[in-house]
Structure formats: C-alpha cells, structure tokens
Amino acid sequence: MLEVRSLRKAFGPLVAVDEVSFAVLPGKMTGLLGPNGAGKTTTVSMIAGLIAPDRGQVLIGGQVLSGDTDAKKRKIGLVPQDLALYDELTARDNLRFFGALYDLSGDALESAMASALKLVGLADRARDRVKTFSGGMKRRLNLAAGLLHDPDVLLLDEPTVGVDPQSRNAIFDNLEELKRRGKALLYTTHYMEEAERLADRIVVIDRGRVVADDTLAGLHATVAPNVPGGPVSLETVFLTLTGRSLRD
Amino acid sequence: MSATAFLAMVRKDLQLFFSDRRSVIVSFAVPIFIGAFIGSLTNDMGNSSRPMRVKVAIADLDNSDISKAVIASAQGDSNLTITVATAEEAREQVRKGSIVAAVIIPKDFGEKAGNAFFRGADVKKPELAVLFDPSRAMEAGMVRGVLAQHVMQSVAQSVFSPGSASNFAQRGLEQIERSDMNPDQKRLLRDMLTSVQRFYNQNGSSATQRPSAGLFSMPYTVHEEEVTSGQRIPYNGYAHAFAGMGIQFLLFAALNLGIEMLLERQRGMWKRLRSAPISRYTLLAARATSATIVSLMTLLVSFGFAMLVFKVRIQGSVLGFALVAISCSTMAATFGLLVAAVGNTPGTARGVSTLVVLVMVMVGGAWVPTFVFPEWMQRLTVVVPVRWAVDGLDATTWRGLPLSSAIAPTLALLGFTVLFGLITVTRFRWEEA
Numbered sequence: 001m002l003e004v005r006s007l008r009k010a011f012g013p014l015v016a017v018d019e020v021s022f023a024v025l026p027g028k029m030t031g032l033l034g035p036n037g038a039g040k041t042t043t044v045s046m047i048a049g050l051i052a053p054d055r056g057q058v059l060i061g062g063q064v065l066s067g068d069t070d071a072k073k074r075k076i077g078l079v080p081q082d083l084a085l086y087d088e089l090t091a092r093d094n095l096r097f098f099g100a101l102y103d104l105s106g107d108a109l110e111s112a113m114a115s116a117l118k119l120v121g122l123a124d125r126a127r128d129r130v131k132t133f134s135g136g137m138k139r140r141l142n143l144a145a146g147l148l149h150d151p152d153v154l155l156l157d158e159p160t161v162g163v164d165p166q167s168r169n170a171i172f173d174n175l176e177e178l179k180r181r182g183k184a185l186l187y188t189t190h191y192m193e194e195a196e197r198l199a200d201r202i203v204v205i206d207r208g209r210v211v212a213d214d215t216l217a218g219l220h221a222t223v224a225p226n227v228p229g230g231p232v233s234l235e236t237v238f239l240t241l242t243g244r245s246l247r248d
Numbered sequence: 249m250s251a252t253a254f255l256a257m258v259r260k261d262l263q264l265f266f267s268d269r270r271s272v273i274v275s276f277a278v279p280i281f282i283g284a285f286i287g288s289l290t291n292d293m294g295n296s297s298r299p300m301r302v303k304v305a306i307a308d309l310d311n312s313d314i315s316k317a318v319i320a321s322a323q324g325d326s327n328l329t330i331t332v333a334t335a336e337e338a339r340e341q342v343r344k345g346s347i348v349a350a351v352i353i354p355k356d357f358g359e360k361a362g363n364a365f366f367r368g369a370d371v372k373k374p375e376l377a378v379l380f381d382p383s384r385a386m387e388a389g390m391v392r393g394v395l396a397q398h399v400m401q402s403v404a405q406s407v408f409s410p411g412s413a414s415n416f417a418q419r420g421l422e423q424i425e426r427s428d429m430n431p432d433q434k435r436l437l438r439d440m441l442t443s444v445q446r447f448y449n450q451n452g453s454s455a456t457q458r459p460s461a462g463l464f465s466m467p468y469t470v471h472e473e474e475v476t477s478g479q480r481i482p483y484n485g486y487a488h489a490f491a492g493m494g495i496q497f498l499l500f501a502a503l504n505l506g507i508e509m510l511l512e513r514q515r516g517m518w519k520r521l522r523s524a525p526i527s528r529y530t531l532l533a534a535r536a537t538s539a540t541i542v543s544l545m546t547l548l549v550s551f552g553f554a555m556l557v558f559k560v561r562i563q564g565s566v567l568g569f570a571l572v573a574i575s576c577s578t579m580a581a582t583f584g585l586l587v588a589a590v591g592n593t594p595g596t597a598r599g600v601s602t603l604v605v606l607v608m609v610m611v612g613g614a615w616v617p618t619f620v621f622p623e624w625m626q627r628l629t630v631v632v633p634v635r636w637a638v639d640g641l642d643a644t645t646w647r648g649l650p651l652s653s654a655i656a657p658t659l660a661l662l663g664f665t666v667l668f669g670l671i672t673v674t675r676f677r678w679e680e681a
Contacts, residue, residue, distance in 0.1 A: 048523040073525040082516025086260070088267040093260075100256030101524035145520070 001026045001184035002047065002076075002153045007056035009042050016042040018208040020056070024153065024201075029175065029185040031199030033192070035242050039208040040188045041081075044155050047186070048078045060153060074102055077151030081158040083138045084145070087131035091122055091141055094130060095148055102149035109148075116144035119174055136167025143174060154178060156187045160194065172198060192235040202234070206242045253526050254534050261538030275501055275542075279550045283493035286615075287486030287558060301329040302387050303347040305338040313412075314358030317402035327394055342379045349391045352377040361403045362416045363423070413448045417441040484646050486558035491641035492614030494550040495634055498543045498580040499605045505539045506587025506601065510594045513677075528678055532585060536669070539581035540574075547573050564644040568654030572640035575661035579633050582668035589672040613638045636660040 338350030380388030591597025612634025640657025
C-alpha cells in the first residue's frame, strides 16, 4: 500500500535522509525506529507531503505521490506527535474542521465523526471543548482526527507520548482494530515495547539510512542470534544496531 | 480549490475568534473606548460653538490708556481667556502649566509704543515680554499672532485718537528734526505728521465725539468657518478618532493572527493542515479571508457605535466608505500573514511587529494629525498604509467628500494588500520537517 523508494533529503550540508526505502502493507504495522535525529520525522514528513524529497519517491497504491493537492493524499492520514487540535473548539467542531479539509460534508462527515469518536471512546464527550480533556483523551481525539477520511495509510508519529497506561492501551486497541480493517500503519516511537507488541515489521533508521528492515523474529535472528538465555529484547537489538553513544 | 475546505477554514477561524469572549470584547470595546476618549478631546477642540480658548495672563506694569486698551481688546477675543495678574503671578502660572503664556506690558509701554509708531529703527522700542510654556509652543505661537493684532489696533487707535494724536504727531516732528535721516525722507514724514495735526485741529470737536473709533482701525475683520461636509454641519472629532483607533486595532488584531499562525506551527497544526490535499494558496487565502472578515467587523462595530452614540455620520460617499473599509481590512489581514511569514518565533515576531504597528499608526496620523510632523515626515507617510486608511475614512465621513476621494486610498490600500500578500507567498516557510 505504501512504498518508499530511495528517499533523500538534505538541509544544507546536513543529509537528514539518505536512500531510505521500505514498504508498509495493508493490514500490517511497520515500526519506524531510530535514535533522536536519525531522520524518522523527516521521512514521515516526506511521506505526508509536508516536505518535498530531493530525490526518491513515495508511492500510494503503486502510484507516485506528488504535489500539495494530489488526490492520493486522501489515502494518507497523519497523526502528528503534537496535539494538533483547537482547544477552544469542541471535539465535534475539531473533527468537522479536519474532515472538511478532506472535502467531507453532510451525512458523510457526520457518519465519519460518529465512527471515529466511537472508535476512540469519546462519543459521550463530543460536545465538550477540547481544553476540558485530559492528555489521554486529547491523544485519542488526535488519532480520531487522522482517521476521519478513512485513509488507507496511517502515519502515526509517537501517538502515545505523555499518556497514562489506560489511554495507551486504549490507543493500542484502536490500532489493532485498524489493522483488522486493512489499514497500513507506519508507527514511529521511542518505546520499544510498543513496537514489540504492535509492529509486524521493524525498520531501524540511523544517521539518515535504513540499518535494518525485518520482522521482529528476523531481527533477533540476524542481529543477536547467539545470546545466552533466549531471545533478547528489541531494545538490545536496537542498541546493537545504532550504538550506545548519545545523539543529542 | 476545495470550497468545502476553504469555507471550513474560514468558519473555524471565526469560531475560534468568537469562542474567546474576553478577546472579542477587547477587540471591539477597546477601540471604542479609546476612540471615544480621544474623540472627546479633539471634538471639543474643533467645536466652533465652544472654541478652544487659550489661557493667557497679562501683567500691566504700564497702566496706560494703551495698555488698558490692549487688555480690553484681548479680553474680547474668543480665542483667549485673559486674566490680569502681577508679573510674578503670571510667571508662576506659566511655570506650573496652568496657563499657556503670560504677557508683561512694561512701564511706559504706551508712551514708547506711540513714539515708536512713526519712527521704526530710529527709536528704542518698548519690549513686550511673552513668557510661554515650552511644551505648548504651538499655542504660544498663536498667542503671539493674536496679541500682535490687539497691540497694533490699540496703539494705532491711541496714536490717532483726538486726544493724543496731535501730541504724538508733535513729538514725532521733533524727533524727525533731530534725526539724521536724509532730507527727502524728513520732508515726507514732516508733511504726513503736519497733515495729521491739521486734521485733528480742524476736526477736533467732531472727532472727539467718536473717540473710540479713532481715525485708523484694523483694515479687515475675520469670519471663521469650519470647512466640513457642509454648512452648519459641525466637525465631529469622534469620526477621526474612531478611524484612527479602529485601524490601530485592526493592525493589532492582524498581528495576533500572525502570532497565532506561528504558534500553530509550533503546536504542529500546520503539519496536519499541510498533510491534507489543499494548496498552499488555499491555506493562506482562507486565513486572509477570515482575518478580513474579523477586521471588517471590528471596524464596522467601532463605527456603528460611534454613529449611535457620538452621531458620527458618513457625510460623503457610503460606497467610498465601504471600499476604504474593505481595502483597509484586506490590508490588515495580509499584514497579519506577513508577520507569520517573516517571523521566526512568536516571541520575536510579537516584539518587532508591535513596534512596526506603533510606528505605522503614529506616523500614519491615527493618533495625531500628520500636519504636526515635519514636512519630510509628512511626505514619508505616504508609504505607510495607515495614512491612506485614515485619509480615506476621514474623507468619506466628516469631510463629506464624494466617491472619487476614496479611490486613491482604496487603490493604495489594495496595493499594500498585494505587496504584503506577495511577500507572504514568497517568504512563508512551508516545509514542516
């Protein structure tokens, strides 16, 4: 569903992303992992059309994504790391606005809002202002806003930052449900246990380059095959691949 | 361009604007309050039925007929409020700022002024001391001019009055004889003064009957008329005050729009907006549209209040007023976008753009009329959009000018709109890494 081919992006002399390629299949989640400054956000930004790559392509359903107004952007939903919501508006008004950005209106918009709010468990708070929500509720609404237009590909940039375990589990349940619905999910996170639990495939990126792209089992087999005491954690695999030196 | 997305963005901005009631109240009430305050000051200044009277004290050390006549004449002047004081009291009042100026008529002023009347440079002239408050130099200048009129009139009347004309003429003849002026000049002056003596000697009885009229008087009288939109339509200072304050707060509201856009960038909102299949121009155009609507509402609410409460009227072209108001609002909206385009962070953008707005409203005539500025600055203000906006609103309200008077301000403001818009489009930081 989502295919990234040889993406490259430089900011002046700094090459942020270099020859990054990977794919995300329908009904699967790919975890995009990497230390701070590795190029994860730049990669996601290029996929979402926020920045133009210097080189390479993003393909949605086999077709190249190009330009701000490319209709294929409707197939992508972005759930940014920041809580991109208007605190002064109600949950419904926020969703109505974000839905309209994708040309949703009337019954289609109402139905999409109801479905998204139900999925994230906020149907009973739909008419409350977002500023009255807890951090976890805002995170769930943030997710709902990315789902309104029923995208085939969902880009999730650290969607569980700063939420309590209950909200995190609720978000995980939502993501599992989305996988069941056949959505292709790209999930960036620093929480290794989240990737271990949810991701079907792991892409590790470091210094702008893909250093590993495999299933969890495959990573264990290739990176740390002979560790005594059974399989090691994903964190150990990650540190083996990217090193222990601080990056910021 | 998707109409659904465009309208949703405009509606969302308006929803956000009206959701913060305190902000709405401030946006509408503050320009009304400040406009009313400034209008109450300037309206009194311009109201012909209650002319602005400058307070002046006169200390009469001479106590002559001429000095008394000067005081009486000045007391009858509608531009002045004259009090008689001692020299020390007068000086102290000026020092305290309770009066604008004080005039000290020295001893023997009347005698010396009468003698100097015919003799120009040859005779030491009496010195009239004018003490003035340096912070009110403009009013002091007015006092000097008005005073010159009363002194000239009083001295002339005294010199040529039946009782004293012959004496002044005789003394003048004596001084002429003693002077070293050339014979031709002496002869001409002698002829004139002799004629004056002869006139009063021959017409003494009839001239005495009209002593106050004298032979000479000021050769003109002044008819003062405010030039407003029409006869018997008084100047309404609130019109200018509300125009100035309205524009000032439009710009501040626009500045807040720009800051809000920068904050949205910080909060990651632009990532979500840009990830939607919407063109950059639609995003900016929607913002410009909502900001224009808010600006226009602010201006119209301010003027609506001024019309209801302070009887401000659009004495000129209503269409012209609408054109200026709309173009002013589009200018303010694109100014807000410009702030977002060139500002790095909300903090720095707020500081710099607040300064820019204050300078624009100051030199653009929103606070005080531009004529008080040096000429070079008055010429410079044509590059400030506020100047055009104030001129346009003034023209269509209290000046009562036709549609043609609104064309140049409208075009200038639309020009600024295009300029700000172009800079925004070229400088806006689109990439959201």
